Amino acid sequence: MLAVHQHLYRDHLKMTKESKQFQEFFVKEDIHLIQQNFQTLVNYCADDNLACCQIFKKLWAEYQNRFPHPATLYGMLNMGNAYLPINENWELFYRNNEKTCEETKEAGARALVTAAKRVLHDLKPDINGEARIDAWLFDVDWSIKGDHEFPEWYFKLFSKRGNVYLDKESLSSEDVTMKSAYVPLIFGMTYGPYPLHRSRYYGWGYLVPNEKAQNVGDPLGKHFLRYIDSKILRPTRHVDEFFVLLEALKTTKFWTNYAKRVESEIPVWYETSDGARLGAIAPAIVPAGTVSRRSVHKLWVTLTNESGTGRIGTGIKSLIQAPDGYLLVGADVDSQEQWLAGLFGDASHARSSLPCHRLILCLTPFSNMMLAGSKADGTDLHTVVANQLKIDRGQAKALNYSRMYGAGEINATNTLSKAGMTMAQAAQTAKELFAVTKGTESSGFCSISLTYSRSCVFIKTFRSFTIEFEKWVVSLVQKEKPDVPEANIVCSLYDDYSDIARLFNGGYESATFNYLEMQTHREVLRTPVLNCRLSDSLSGLPKDTPDKKYFTAKYKRSVMNWLVQSSAVDFLHLLLLCMEWLCKENNIRARFVISIHDEVRYLCPEEDAPRLALALMLSNMYVRSFISSKLGIEQLPLSVAFFSQVDCDTVLRKEVHIPCFNADGSPVPEGITYTIEDLLKITGGSLAADVTSSNEDCAKIKASS
Template sequence: MRLCRILYSLLGQHAPAKLLPQLFQEAVFNEVNIQMIDRKLQEVLFSKRIPSYTVSKEACDKLSEHGINAYERSGGDAAMYINLPPLLGPDVKHHFEGIASELSKPYFNCIRSLSKLPKPPTHWKFIPGWTSYANGTAISVDCPSEEGLVFDTEVLVKESNAPIIAVAASVNGWYLWVSPRLFEPPVEPTNMVTLADLIPLYSPGTSLSSPKCIVGHFVSYDRARITEEYLTDPTGLRFLDTMSLHICVSGLTSTQRHIKMASDKHLYNNKLFKDFVAELNAKRGSTNQSDVESLEWIKEASLNSLVEVYKLYCKKDPPQDKSLRVIFEKGSRKDVIKNFQKLVTYCALDVHMTFDIFQCLWKLFTERFPHPLTFYGLLEMGSMYLPVNRSWVDFQERANQAYADLNTKQKTMLQKLAEDALKRHNGNDKSYERDPWLWDLDWSKPKKPASKSEDAQYIASLPKWYRELIPKPIKDHYKEGPTLVTAQMKIAPKLLRLCWNGLPLHFDQTLKWGTLIPGRVPKPVGDPQFYKQNSNLKENRSSHALSIQSPQSQILPSITVVKTAAAGPRLLQFPYREYLQYWEKEIEKRLFDLNSRVAFKNRVDPTPRDKFLLDELRRSVEVMPLDFDVMHRLIASFKQVSEECKVEQFATEKLTLPIYEYLGELQVKGALFWQNKHRYDTRRCGMVGRQKIHRRTTTDTINPEIATCWFCPLPNEGGQGLPVGSPLSKPFQVHIASGRLHSAQTSGEGENQAADQILRDRIRASFWQSYSKRVMSQMYVFLPTRLLPPTVQSSLNEEAAPRGQLYGAILPQVIAAGTISRRAVEPLWLTASNAEPERLGSEIKAMVQAPPGYCIVGADVDSQEMWIASLIGDSKVGFQGGTPYGWMTLEGSKAKGTDLHTKTANLIGIKRNEAKVLNYARLYGSGVEFTKHLLSKFQSNIRPEEASLKAEKLMRATKGYRVSVPSQNNSEGKVEYKSIWRGGTESHVFNALEAIARSPEPRTPVLGAQITRALTPKAVQDDVGFT
């Protein structure tokens, strides 16, 4: 209907009056009031006509349970008939099969010609260009003449991206191409590759449109070194990748890949492998390590390298000596010439191995993917072409220079912050002991100067941490300052005075980066190591009208701690009072704002432990070295909240841990603590940390051990509780942008500006920092003027010299089917995000520019996966839109808030674009854990517990809940049960998808494509995570 509406808007006023009555017919609506296509068009496309439908009250009522009003029809344009070209068959299904067969037929013929290879020659001629080896003779030729070839190239990595040798094989003979550069004097390494450096595959005078098919392993690497592929006009050359064929037939998921690697290399201590084995053995009731290696999918699959794939399909060790590869990776032209025969034989063996793999794989591939469209799709995905011009070179130069400038500026500002810290704290008063960031740096100084010179005296006055930032020898460089400092160093977050949600960052030698959570009370109370006695405490506090009995001891404002290091233990002074100045502001927001009070009042499963916990927090606050007015305010808040807790209503239960051990959790989670009914069950509340059986979020500090605080680690995108090496690394850019990771305000305005500027620059440089190597490694070739199309030649501006105008192309090195879902994989162009003004280099896609006379046409099937999934789900009901998912996909309106993405966004309070990502992730199999991970990335201030609640709420509303229903009677007459989804908007969809996945031979409905052998029900059986 979208196409019809577009045509209607285009034809509205300009179509002839005679045409309009024929085009537009009365709208037809189905059982749930979704408008259908024109009846005559239905007959043309599907060889079937249904004149009308009756509204299904049962279906509409079912949809209303999910907030969908299917009784109400949308405005409904008149149905439109389009005069389609004649179909190649009785219906649209046969039409596309006919097109696919017609397009792929020439290449099927090319492949059929690759039935057998002759023996390779034993001696190779060292002459430039192509040499043919057939029937015992070797002659120079322009190019291989056959339509089907197995092909491999080799490159001198240290010198250039250009090929140095190439070997091809056909049924008639073998071919060797030797680069003319081997016969020229050596040159300096360069990224520049010209057309003359590449390998021709069409002889002069041969039509470039004649079909040829090149078979190779990761063949896009070889394609990028073929002359004709850079020409503006398309050729008949296509490339078939045996790596892609293997991934389609026997590919692995990312988890399977890691387990397979661990199993092959006997890395049984690998954490992922150990966890997998433990879960698998628990399920099977076994403890045998060898059970894993006997898994069907491990025997049916392999990694993607040529050697591993050869072992899998050919069932023998490869005849290849991979040690020779080091010459191509690290050697020179001289090394290639010296080892020429060995290296060409090495390349020829790669070709023969590729052919042997292909012979085994091709039959498997055509059986598992019978539709010609799957095959032709692989060929087309392997023919990507990105036109570029001089802007591509200029873009790289600009981005590199801007990145270098940012790094220089960042380094200069860090040096300034280090110098300011030295000036502020290098006196005899040890003021650094009162700084929440700098207190644990090594402020020790040499006992005496190296000499009596003024330079030696000054160097001896510098603390050790500062001296370590000066290049050696220090006496020659100390005047330059701390030039070694970088943002990657452990000292950088301290100089920047970084905070996480208002709390100063702390580095624990064992636990790495996180924050300190005050509230631990050192035992015994009154120990002079931690407490000071103050007879006036009670009197002073009662003057503030506190009706709470105050203790006579108070924790010292500065706590002596021990830091263990390789050089020996050091005594340090932790500035507890100064740290509390940041904590008290944050704790009021977390525990005593309106939201937190409402959360406590409406807490899940109230228990007397709640009041006991607040009492413990009050007692811990009473002994903190806080100002009396701050303490009065906090304790008054405790009293106001705890008065709403009635202890006598509930029975007490025994806790796994003492109640005060939960104070850290309460402070970290805030209001969400009260929403978790398992908040006191350390085995069920998803905590991580100190002891495996307790699994806590907050843990005791370890090195240095601070008796008054717990440690809360910074979030790690690799998993909750994993240590964070640097808070300035790429994953934290989103937290900097959101303000969750920020610099503390200081009295020095200049310091704040410098720190804030460094954080902004880190965000700006993040894209180029991640992608620059990938960008610089792109192989691009500019075409000589004589090979440019006439429209381009006529546009050349001679006045643009000396830089000139250049036109050429990049051939992305794509794995056409790089995942088990047959999605293309490429490290740069298929992963780069959209341009953002504040991200240096993110405009990379805009550097792909069509030459004069050409244009780039974009095409995208909107919501493709959703349409397919909804169609599969609706098929179980019998009509389009019969399921909530199908109805929202077909009829949902963004403006009315009834489309799938808006509904998801409103359900859990996120942005619509974020909801879109979650909806697609669910289709691809993500569960609660991955949904939590995505929510944490979307909303940097969301806490893990809140992410869990939202993820579970979303899963319950969409997929629903699992129930067991009778399936069938087995051979013994007993009823077997199966698990299905029920009660969610997507229950029908996932039941239908899982029915396909769990069938004995899962195939996609239209193309009949099978899933990888490593994921078939027979292979995975009940293996954890793959069913």
């Protein structure tokens, strides 16, 4: 706060470091000291509140300028107002995971110590006092200092030197360094036929007369597990102990990373008369915590969907459980950012070739495959690209998304090489991929004769009017000064005429990338949906700033990525606002639970679930219609008008059919999914509270789900 205040106020109101000297007083000092200095501390608190008010006064005007639409403010406030219902499973889950994790780690630690002691025994000097040669431990510190009975390298397996003498059964996971660099050496791991060797400078590898390679990380890390499974990487001794240790490292990694985050969540428990333990968590979600304004939270927003992997603690999300008689209703926005990107391409392409009242969708191949393509018949973008390049559909999907987020050919080459291609094959495939999708690059605005001939950039009437105007100016100037070249006269009419725009043609996504490219040349970049402005951290530098062009070129991909992702955030804010309106207008008793990027969840009574699900469907239609209209396209195809399905479930999970278990091990029943057709049957197409659902229709839909 001090830094922000000093940045905003550079006059007599500027705060000093001394004004924050009591910041930790209430936390660190004794209560008696607080009582003795009460008046000083209260004055500090009052000054702090005044400073907050002064900051808000300055920032509010700036906020309104950058985010002028009220839907943005509502969306941010609503996203920060998350409410996660929990029950007794929350505390039981934490205790069970802590216990299981510790037991698993202890088993791994004991297996490591057992293997290390056997290696010591096998490699101890023979009766002649000569040390035995080992292909792995030949260059570690075998010296024995003082009256110790173990070499120095063995001591480094333990967190404290004294732990070496503890009985194996009394060892805990904290006594042993389970990720020690000596672990692969103890188990005699090989890469193919080659013994692993670790260099402090180069990392892990194997000793061969070859050129120096890149640093390699932990051979027991997640990136190398597939090599262990295929036995390319394998232990050559104490195999049973190795796999006990490996299993401990694999299964406990998730909980080790997230345990403190779970513990830091503060549950509030309700007083109930029936003995049921019910509560809630209000997570401190930052509604715009990234440059692209995505929400951030150290636990709930960053959690990956690892259900069914056997890792301890991966079922954290499923602990968010609706009370009896209530359901969690929500949906994932289908292909949200791809739809926006396709819409951008259609809008820019259509404007250049059609009058405004005839702008239509699917004019570009990318949009056509996204909206009309089907995975079933192989006409969707991912399948088309995969077939054309002869790669797996999963690889094509990953490459398509990364390309849309700004990744280039080098990233695609590395991704394909990791999938098993040689570097030469990967480079060639990546080149073909970009030619097929992004298209071939041609630098725009580099020749007067070509400037206005690009129909993908300029409207026909604008081109002809501009050329006539330029010819008129040239004729006037050359009457007075006939020696001045035409090119010089035309260039002098425009600011930054020499700036080059990288345009693409011939690819499925060329129109989309041309739209994004042209947007990056704006002086002030805003989203086309809610007019939200780009952050200062990525905005162009002032005109005469040194290295201005270098900065712009370096972060251009980030700016293009921002435009797509930030427009997706606009989509989410509009969706939340529309849901609030529909729920209030139709008396739907719903409480916002959480939003994770393109996913929204609400809590409501069971009897209101179909109406809430229909409200979600309608909100999706309204929001997509609004965005299409903002871009000049007065059409919305049925394929994207409604969610593919709305989930009604008792727990928070990615899909209603994913197996989930309570903390006591009992399975959680599967939820129900509703399509728009299902909801129209149940509700009769009405959100009114007096419309009762057909029990017969509900039963049929539940059975089919």
